[in-house]
Amino acid sequence: xxxxxxxxxxxxxxxxxxxxxxxxxxxxxxxxxxxxxxxxxxxxxxxxxxxxxxxxxxxxxxxxxxxxxxxxxxxxxxxxxxxxxxxxxxxxxxxxxxxxxxxxxxxx
Amino acid sequence: xxxxxxxxxxxxxxxxxxxxxxxxxxxxxxxxxxxxxxxxxxxxxxxxxxxxxxxxxxxxxxxxxxxxxxxxxxxxxxxxxxxxxxxxxxxxxxxxxxxxxxxxxxxx
Numbered sequence: 001x002x003x004x005x006x007x008x009x010x011x012x013x014x015x016x017x018x019x020x021x022x023x024x025x026x027x028x029x030x031x032x033x034x035x036x037x038x039x040x041x042x043x044x045x046x047x048x049x050x051x052x053x054x055x056x057x058x059x060x061x062x063x064x065x066x067x068x069x070x071x072x073x074x075x076x077x078x079x080x081x082x083x084x085x086x087x088x089x090x091x092x093x094x095x096x097x098x099x100x101x102x103x104x105x106x107x108x
Numbered sequence: 109x110x111x112x113x114x115x116x117x118x119x120x121x122x123x124x125x126x127x128x129x130x131x132x133x134x135x136x137x138x139x140x141x142x143x144x145x146x147x148x149x150x151x152x153x154x155x156x157x158x159x160x161x162x163x164x165x166x167x168x169x170x171x172x173x174x175x176x177x178x179x180x181x182x183x184x185x186x187x188x189x190x191x192x193x194x195x196x197x198x199x200x201x202x203x204x205x206x207x208x209x210x211x212x213x214x215x216x
Binding site for chain 1: 112113114115116118120123125126128129132133135136148149150151194198201202204205207208210
């Protein structure tokens with residue numbers, strides 16, 4: 001059992017399922033609107049609001065509120081800090097997968 | 109933004125950080141004792157007890173209590189169901205990483 005994964009090695013801000021989905025979506029788009037994220041990820045308003053606030057407070061995303069005509073428009077994008085945190089998070093996932101692969105040979 | 113990750117695609121039982129660490133450790137060992145897991149993963153008794161119960165209730169691990177001399181000995185191992193769930197979970201992680209890799213080219 002070399003290099004066991006310790007829970008604390010995983011970034012809890014990114015790891016939560018809804019936030020992970022948000023960050024993963026923003027990582028491949030320059031920015032997304034609140035409604036785009038909500039529809040693409042099947043989220044409720046409240047769920048997306050709460051989790052985007054946590055990401056914003058961590059400095060991982062920027063939330064910008066503006067108007068499109070008279071309709072409020074909320075857009076989100078990943079910050080450099082968020083992008084770096086996600087890269088570190090992906091490296092941790094890779095460690096988990098490498099570790100698991102090593103165990104495949106003797107699994108039954 | 110092809111194939112976005114939806115939160116529900118991630119197995120919540122395995123995804124939680126402590127449980128993920130437990131399952132990842134058990135995936136590469138035939139079985140581990142309570143104390144081995146506790147020490148390897150830096151967990152408290154309460155933390156390990158609570159999360160192993162959740163894994164047991166999901167049918168992902170088997171917890172066996174016996175005695176070594178007069179001392180109680182608790183061992184845990186992954187069930188076939190747990191092993192399959194972890195394999196599916198790893199496939200989801202792979203999707204997340206593949207999706208993120210596709211975004212790397214145009215990230216700044």
